[in-house]
Amino acid sequence: MTEHVIILSTAPTRAEAESIARALVEEGLAACVQMRAIESVYRWEGGVEQAAEVALQVKTRAPLAATASARIVALHSYDVPEIVVLPVVGGSPAYLGWIDEAVGGRKR
Structure with missing residues (x-):
């Protein structure tokens, strides 16, 4: 198993993305979370939707991935x-x- 992972997620607004990012970093679940504006096209409830979103790229260690993922879900x-x-x-x-x-x- 790899020691490091990147968790990908999205949020509907910059404010929500920032809230998730700050919580993950402040709680020690991520070293860094990068955010960028994106446009998504996706299937939802039988139709095709399009929306502006904010992509999150979370850098962390593999043993923290499940906890960090659960935290994202809780804040989302x-x-x-x-x-x-x-x-x-x-x-x-x-x-x-x-x-x-x-x-x-572990330390470098």
């Missing part, structure tokens, strides 16, 4: 929030070490 206003966990298969040792330190993992 969507009935079915996007939660996709991707393994990090490589990266800068210094950056991955920083993630470890930021979320209370």
Whole structure:
């Protein structure tokens, strides 16, 4: 199992995205959460919808992924929030070490 993961999610507004991001970082569940404005087209309740959203890219350690995902769901206003966990298969040792330190993992 990989030690680091990126959790992808979206939020309907910048304010909600910021609230989720700050909670994850302040609670030690994420080292960093990046946010960017996006436009999504998706199927919902039998129709095709389009909406402006804010994408969240959460950097954390694999052992925290389930707890961080549950926290996103708890803070989220969507009935079915996007939660996709991707393994990090490589990266800068210094950056991955920083993630470890930021979320209370092993030291670099």
